[in-house]
Amino acid sequence: MPDPRISDRPNLGAPAVAADGERTNRARLARKEQDLRIWDYLQLGTPWVLLALSTTIYFSWALPASGEGYWPDGASVLGLVAVTATWVLFGHTLPIRRKTLRPVPAVIYFVGFLALCLIFMTYSEVFVIFTISGFFYAYLLTPWPVGVLGVLATSVVLNGSMLLRSELTPQTLVMFILIVLVQTAAIGVGIPFSARTETEERKREKLVEQLETTLHENAGLHAQLVAQARESGIQDERQRLAGEIHDTLAQGLAGIITQLQAAERSANVQGEAESHVAVALRLARSSLAEARRSVRALAPEELGRAQLPDALRTLAERWSQDEGVPVQVEVTGIQLPISPAIEVSLFRVAQEALTNVAKHAEASRVGLTLSYAGPEVLLDVRDDGRGFAQTENPGFGLTSMRQRIRGVGGYLEVESVPGEGTSVSARVPAIVLPGHASEEEGDR
Numbered sequence: 001m002p003d004p005r006i007s008d009r010p011n012l013g014a015p016a017v018a019a020d021g022e023r024t025n026r027a028r029l030a031r032k033e034q035d036l037r038i039w040d041y042l043q044l045g046t047p048w049v050l051l052a053l054s055t056t057i058y059f060s061w062a063l064p065a066s067g068e069g070y071w072p073d074g075a076s077v078l079g080l081v082a083v084t085a086t087w088v089l090f091g092h093t094l095p096i097r098r099k100t101l102r103p104v105p106a107v108i109y110f111v112g113f114l115a116l117c118l119i120f121m122t123y124s125e126v127f128v129i130f131t132i133s134g135f136f137y138a139y140l141l142t143p144w145p146v147g148v149l150g151v152l153a154t155s156v157v158l159n160g161s162m163l164l165r166s167e168l169t170p171q172t173l174v175m176f177i178l179i180v181l182v183q184t185a186a187i188g189v190g191i192p193f194s195a196r197t198e199t200e201e202r203k204r205e206k207l208v209e210q211l212e213t214t215l216h217e218n219a220g221l222h223a224q225l226v227a228q229a230r231e232s233g234i235q236d237e238r239q240r241l242a243g244e245i246h247d248t249l250a251q252g253l254a255g256i257i258t259q260l261q262a263a264e265r266s267a268n269v270q271g272e273a274e275s276h277v278a279v280a281l282r283l284a285r286s287s288l289a290e291a292r293r294s295v296r297a298l299a300p301e302e303l304g305r306a307q308l309p310d311a312l313r314t315l316a317e318r319w320s321q322d323e324g325v326p327v328q329v330e331v332t333g334i335q336l337p338i339s340p341a342i343e344v345s346l347f348r349v350a351q352e353a354l355t356n357v358a359k360h361a362e363a364s365r366v367g368l369t370l371s372y373a374g375p376e377v378l379l380d381v382r383d384d385g386r387g388f389a390q391t392e393n394p395g396f397g398l399t400s401m402r403q404r405i406r407g408v409g410g411y412l413e414v415e416s417v418p419g420e421g422t423s424v425s426a427r428v429p430a431i432v433l434p435g436h437a438s439e440e441e442g443d444r
Helices: 014-066 070-098 103-123 125-131 133-138 144-165 170-188 190-265 272-296 301-305 308-323 340-361 396-407 436-443
Strands: 327-332 366-373 376-383 411-416 422-429
Touching: 014 070, 014 125, 014 133, 070 103, 103 125, 103 133, 103 144, 125 133, 125 144, 133 144, 133 170, 144 170, 144 190, 170 190, 190 272, 190 340, 308 327, 308 340, 308 366, 340 366, 340 376, 340 396, 340 422, 396 411, 396 422
Parallel strands: 327 366
Antiparallel strands: 366 376, 376 422, 411 422
């Protein structure tokens, strides 16, 4: 079964990165939306506030101060205010709210706005206040040079009305030009920077959207890989459990059946049947103990009491007693305490190989060699039995052995010729337990 410590661990991979990126992007979009909302409010509200302010001042102060009656100037201004309000509503407010403002209609609206401002200022200088809205409109004109020209035009209209009401002299003309230039430079300088910032912001938004999309795709792929890895782990665990059952319970039951069949055949021979039954009983007890141990740890009982060489000797001695076939065990090289997973794999290979010999080989001799060869550990199990053709389909036992050895980074070879016996060779990396590797290096 998959390790719950791993499967229950929170995933800190691509999904977490995607979630962080999404939260950051939402916060950035919220800040930008807030900024745009303030700017939109200024764009939408400024002309209406300034128009209302100019009209209020005109009718409450400028018109009475001039000594003129409501008719005809007051009525004309009131009608002009109605026309201007309609122009602002359909040319500016609604397009901005509907996000349908286009460059050409914006220029047409702006020219009409300045024309209305000039007409207003023929009635009173108070409407200079409303003309200031032109500076806000200029920031909506694209491309940015048109916006700068809009600032210049607004400044000319704004200051030109006052110039025409005063005595025209070279000094006032120069002052007018300087005021227009300074005003245009001071206000219009922000337009190209704003346009550049907007362009970069759009590029940045596009990159952020692409990054967010990529993160979501990676999160999906990561989740898919995690699911596949989990399924693969479950499959590997099933195969491992199948191998454990085959190497323990199945082998024990096969031995019990063999002994009981032998006892059945020799039922009339005094003492021989009892011997087979005794062996079968011992195998049954051993299999039961192995089943209980498998539930607890899934490690060979022999390896729980001794190192791999001693466990192999015990296994060979017991097998030889049960099958009546001599087994020669040989250990070469410097013995090192290697990884338990590797020891279990080699032990199970030897166990399965001996089981196959008992079931199929009809051998008279068996040799088992364990070799510690530096970075590798080799296990060879040879018999002089009847062998088999390499073209035959391998059984579960050979497949299980190959999977076990491949699972610890090694490989397994099986050589067999009919009538000439079989050789099973496993080669695995010698992964030394921590602590012993440093000691070995210190001894060199």
